[in-house]
Amino acid sequence: MRAILSAFLLVTLVSLTACSSTPKKDLRPANELYDEAQGEIQELNYEKAVKLLETLQSRYPYGRYAQQALMEIAYANYKQNEPDAALSAADRFIKQYPNSPNLDYIYYLKGLVNFNDNAGFFSRMSGQDPAERDPQTLRDSFDSFRDLVTRFPDSQYVEDAKLRMQFLINTLSRSDISVASYYLRRGAYIAAINRANKVLKEFPHTRQTRDALQIMVLAYEAMGVTQLRDDTQRILDLNIAKDGIKPTIKDALANSGSWWQFWM
Numbered sequence: 001m002r003a004i005l006s007a008f009l010l011v012t013l014v015s016l017t018a019c020s021s022t023p024k025k026d027l028r029p030a031n032e033l034y035d036e037a038q039g040e041i042q043e044l045n046y047e048k049a050v051k052l053l054e055t056l057q058s059r060y061p062y063g064r065y066a067q068q069a070l071m072e073i074a075y076a077n078y079k080q081n082e083p084d085a086a087l088s089a090a091d092r093f094i095k096q097y098p099n100s101p102n103l104d105y106i107y108y109l110k111g112l113v114n115f116n117d118n119a120g121f122f123s124r125m126s127g128q129d130p131a132e133r134d135p136q137t138l139r140d141s142f143d144s145f146r147d148l149v150t151r152f153p154d155s156q157y158v159e160d161a162k163l164r165m166q167f168l169i170n171t172l173s174r175s176d177i178s179v180a181s182y183y184l185r186r187g188a189y190i191a192a193i194n195r196a197n198k199v200l201k202e203f204p205h206t207r208q209t210r211d212a213l214q215i216m217v218l219a220y221e222a223m224g225v226t227q228l229r230d231d232t233q234r235i236l237d238l239n240i241a242k243d244g245i246k247p248t249i250k251d252a253l254a255n256s257g258s259w260w261q262f263w264m
Helices: 002-021 030-042 046-059 064-078 081-097 105-119 120-128 136-151 158-188 188-200 208-223 225-238 249-254 259-263
Strands: none
Touching: 046 064, 046 081, 064 081, 064 105, 081 105, 105 136, 105 158, 105 188, 120 259, 136 158, 158 188, 158 208, 188 208
């Protein structure tokens, strides 16, 4: 009998210990969780805000606050420099709420996430030109802004999105010029011509078209293809005639500066 009583007491003690070590669930109503999360965002405590909003989403997935919570999760992750989490939340929002009146903001936010991922903290610290980085996030940013402008032309975010799109076009064209110049220096003349020609086709209204033409002139010259060299030179001359100054690739690269830092 004593052995049975001892075993019972031991089981009871273990059960109580397990219960005390199990974290309590946050059983507050959705509006209280949301209000506290908003307060944390105001205090710039984004990590805590995300946890509160995720709790709200898991406990009230179909409530009136669920849609707003997911949008705030995307924003808070963006603000705490978690681009992957921000984009994931934004994509979930687009899939779950395709008719939301806030959809234009989500596309704008997606564009900002990738835009600032290229022109963010580490670029400011290192002085690195975004044109020298992997252009994929630049293209992703442009695509999001383009979707916004195309689908929601009357959105309050369109004007800013268009300005950023122009920046992205210039940066992408500079990225291709940087690659073409590298090929030219390495003696990969066909690759240099192809990349320069890509600038002419995809970014015909940027100032990098003249750099592209000059790269092609130098590459044709190195290859001994005089006819194409002369034809390209004539086109280049027509493009620079209004300025009265004939730039060189060396000058173009040396004088490029950090014009992109204006957007920081």
